[in-house]
Amino acid sequence: MLDVLASEELPAPASTDKLPPAPALQACARAAPAQTGVYLFRDAAARPLYIGKSVNLRSRIQAHLRNPDEARMLHAAQDVVWQLCAGETAALLLEADLIKRWQPEHNILLRSARSLCSLQLDQDGARLVSAREYDFASSPDLYGLFSGKTRAFAALRELLEAHALCPQLCGLEPRIHGRPCFSHQIGRCRGACAGVESSAEHQARLRAALHDMRLLVWPFEGPILISEGDAAWRQHQVVDKWCWLGWIDEGARPAPPLAQCLEHKKSRRAGFDADIYRILLKPLLSGKLDIRAAPPDWRTQLAHPAPAAAAPRPRKEKAHEASRAG
Structure with missing residues (x-):
């Protein structure tokens, strides 16, 4: 069974800056296994305050208790619970999913971006496109992942300055017939x-400058299984189009799923997930993961339910035109 140790009611001290962790949290840390998994510090209402992952749960939870910078979170925490995973990839995927669904107060990274966008190259240069309208997993010629329009255009402007590219042809300035851009006037x-330079030459230089930012289109025909574990227990993560869909257990799981935390406060739409893309890109390209095609009946085997499927919204040409910098 999964160990969940609840703390006793303690009076709140005047200051928590140097307060040692509550005895119940120390007991949780001692009870945690030295195995791979995801852990959650929770408040009195069982809401996650912080979610993390580690290849050694006991050591990582103990490290939190020794960190004075986390005194405020530790004072609010009433217990620590954990979910064992068969490998580090499984832990990374579950951690990212739980953080996006619960949005814990003390997690800053891995929260879902409200307006994920990318740069797309076409014959007129670069333009901003939104994940709400485009399927980033299958759309070609996409470059970079940005949490909003401001960051996307800031990154593009920095790139243009480094490679002497034209702001007009890249959509950062309006194109006025017969008038060169201000950047050309100052060299x-x-x-x-x-x-002075042909549009084809400029487009080739722009594409070369963006090369390292290019998004990889989902390289498989359908969902895949990423397998980890041993002969006693193997865990198969189901992933499709850079979206984690859940896991399938094979063998004797050492502890049951953490049902009270997998029943998420916030559901999410299936679709391209920037965090899953970043987690899996290098391991997939390196060939270090054990992968194979998912069986046709994979949905019926899930131990953790997949998010509801949802297609990108229809594209609106006017929205694309408005996305170009004026």
Whole structure:
């Protein structure tokens, strides 16, 4: 059974800056297994305050209790619970999913971006596109992942300055017939806007400058299984189009799923997930993961339910035009 140790009612001290962890939290840390998994510090209402993962749950939870910078979170915490995972990839995927669903107060990274966008190249240069309208898992010529329009255009402007590219041809400035961009006038653009450089040459340089930011289209025909574990217990993570859909257990799981935390406060739409993309990209490309095609009946085998499927919204041409910098 999963160990969940609840703390006793303690009076709140005047200051928590140097307060030692509550005895119940220390007991949780001692009871935690030295195994891979995801852990949750929870408040009195069983709401997650902080969610993390580790290859050694006991050591990581104990490290939190020794960290004075986390005194406020530890004072609010009433217990620590954990979910064992068959490997580090499984822990990374579950951690990312739980953080996005619960949005814990003390987790800053891995929270879902409200307006995920990317840069797409076309014959007119670069334009901003939204994950709400495009399927990032299958759309070609997408570059970079940004949490909003401001960050996307800031990154593009920095790239243009580094490679002497034209702000007009890249959509950062309006194109005025017969008038070169200001960057060309001060020697920071090679003159594609003034006919000094051809549009084809400029487009090739822009594509080369963006090369390292290019998003990889989902390289499989359908969902895959990523397997970890041993002969006694193997866990198969189901992933499709850079979206984690849940896991399938094979063998004797050492502890039951953490049902009270997997019954998420906040549901999410299936679709391209930037965090899952970042977690899996390098391991997939390196060939270090044990992967195979998911069986046709994978949904009926899930130990953790998949999010509801949802397709991207229809594209709106006017929205694309408005996304170009004016």
